Amino acid sequence: MQNSFTEENYLKIIHALSGRDGGEVSTNALAESTATRAASVTDMLRKLAEKGLINYKKYQGVTLTELGEKVAIKVIRKHRLWEVFLVEKLGFGWDEVHDIAEELEHIPSEILVEKLDAFLGHPRFDPHGDPIPDAKGNLMEPDYGVLTDVQLGEKVRMMGVLDHAPSFLQHLDRSGLTLGSLIEVKEINEYDRSASVQIDGGPTLFISLEVSKNVLVQRR
Amino acid sequence: MQNSFTEENYLKIIHALSGRDGGEVSTNALAESTATRAASVTDMLRKLAEKGLINYKKYQGVTLTELGEKVAIKVIRKHRLWEVFLVEKLGFGWDEVHDIAEELEHIPSEILVEKLDAFLGHPRFDPHGDPIPDAKGNLMEPDYGVLTDVQLGEKVRMMGVLDHAPSFLQHLDRSGLTLGSLIEVKEINEYDRSASVQIDGGPTLFISLEVSKNVLVQRR
DNA sequence: TAAAAAATTTAGACTAGTCTAAATTTTATT
DNA sequence: AATAAAATTTAGACTAGTCTAAATTTTTTA
Structure with missing residues (x-):
């Protein structure tokens, strides 16, 4: 089962907002981060819950399921690897790569990611110092x-x-x-x-x- | 005005099907190439015509306008440059890159394309021998x-x-x-x-x- | 702890892109 | 040239993702 561009974005944002502790994320916080309205978020949350990607009880906020976490981390891995590519190989500035990586992160193909990773020399950090999850989905957050x-x-x-x-x-x-x-x-x-x-x-x-x-x- | 993923695909396919002479492309041919039904094609053609991207008269088939041609060639340029990247830099086989390039070709950002082109050393042909349009949109079809x-x-x-x-x-x-x-x-x-x-x-x-x-x- | 405020969800609607079935137009064939 | 066949378009409907406005639930506060 493939996840859409939009679904992947929600998962990525839920991951970011729930922080290290994996705490609940509110509908309003998601509405703000996705630049949509709370009503739209509710619709999407119901859908993500049905697909088993998030834990959702009405009015209670959401957390990622293990599956959802896996998907989110894959998206983050792709985003950060592409950022390395854009800066290291194409010569973009670190201030220029976010929006482009935001698009590239949704290109499917496991093998593409792995070949990109190898081409870049298996970088551990992206141009902003954010850690890059490994191929198995391990994300080591250094405590700076x-x-x-x-x-x-x-x-x-x-x-x-x-x-x-x-x-x-x-x-x-x-x-x-x-x-x-x-x-x-x-x-x-x-x-x-x-x-x-x-x-x-x-x-x-x-x-x-x-x-x-x-x-x-x-x-x- | 941005063109959608789907719109870009229609333009690219119209370009391919209208051939060197730029002849009319039929609704059915488009339905076949886009893997949709003729009725869906008609809807899209009306939309593309409204945006000034194609010349369309009911029942008469379509051709690209100059604007449509420009957009199509940009997509083709991106597709072929990404194919070069995938083969030359990431080590994919020439039989493996089409579907991935099909996704990458729709990533917006003029500057990304130009930096990619430079990174690849301004290649003239893609891994299948197809000519790569230059930054100005000139596509030199060699007559093999x-x-x-x-x-x-x-x-x-x-x-x-x-x-x-x-x-x-x-x-x-x-x-x-x-x-x-x-x-x-x-x-x-x-x-x-x-x-x-x-x-x-x-x-x-x-x-x-x-x-x-x-x-x-x-x-x- | 009851009322007010804030947050969230539901209801109903819209767009893009697609579909099927029916109607229409063009083309081919007697 | 009339009719049959093929191609195309229209009509009406569906899904994903979004919206506004109204209803509901939770939280805050007096």
Whole structure:
């Protein structure tokens, strides 16, 4: 049984919204993320439940079934592999690939994914630092911290981003912050929780709370 | 105005069926190629005509407008570029790529196509020898002959195939016939128009009329 | 804990693309 | 040229996915 483009999107979004704990996702949250109305979401939820992809009781929110989780992770694997392809092979910027990968992720064919994966050298992370599920569907979520939680004087490594919006990624580019950057927190302003940080032992940078909140780092 | 997956498929098929001369395509022919019913085709034709993509008068068959031709050629360009990618980069066989390219060809994004084209080194032909339209939409159809038209004793170069069915392509693989093979016609059997041919000055091969009809060659 | 607010679901409707069956037009054949 | 056959179109209906408006359930709050 094949799942439609739309069904795959719902599963992917439910996966994203239910987070690490796999908690219930609300109808309204889905309506917002799918850019549809709550009524439409309800219809789709009934359908996904009938196909055994989600656990759904009226008014109670939804979680993925094991089957639904499997499908969602396959979509995520494809999305992230295509993003690697677009950046590494075609030369796109990390701020340009999301929408295209959003289309490519729904191309069927297991063998295509596996050949793509091999061609790319079995990458473990996508251009935004998000982990790529392996062929068996294992998704290892590294537990990075957020830059806001880093103490004064600490040195951390930038490993990913929470916000994938092009405007945010472009802002990071202009700031000289990229994956792998070594960040040392030199100063924290109590008032607005903005900070001054030194990048790779070089230039010092002023960072707003808004940015700090969305930068994932490895504390050592 | 974006064209749907389905609309693009109709345009591509109309292009293919109207041939070099751009002649009218019948409703029934479209029904057959799209694997739908004639009634469904009629509905779609009305829609495509309204969008200015085809010239359509009831009962008269259809041709592409300039706009429709442009859209069709873009789809063909994408299809053939993706086929090159699948074969050259991912290692698929030429018999395995059609269905996957059928999906990939509908991924929007002009820039994706152009970057893919550059990544592949601006190939002129796809893995089946079909010419790839350039970025401006020029499609240069080389005028190859068919192997059936080759005279006894002639030496020709294999340049393409008319049948793209996996079973046919696999048959060619098993026979040792690939694009670029030098074919010398050693013998023609009047009875069934089968032939014996020598490949690249090496082994001699028996070829049925059915195969000859579908092999495109360059006569020198 | 009852009323108000928020969230969710149901009812009925719309579009794209498809279908079958019937009607119509064109083409082929006596 | 009249009729039969083939091709095409129309009419009416169905599914997937969406919508608005109204009804219902849950949650919040006073």
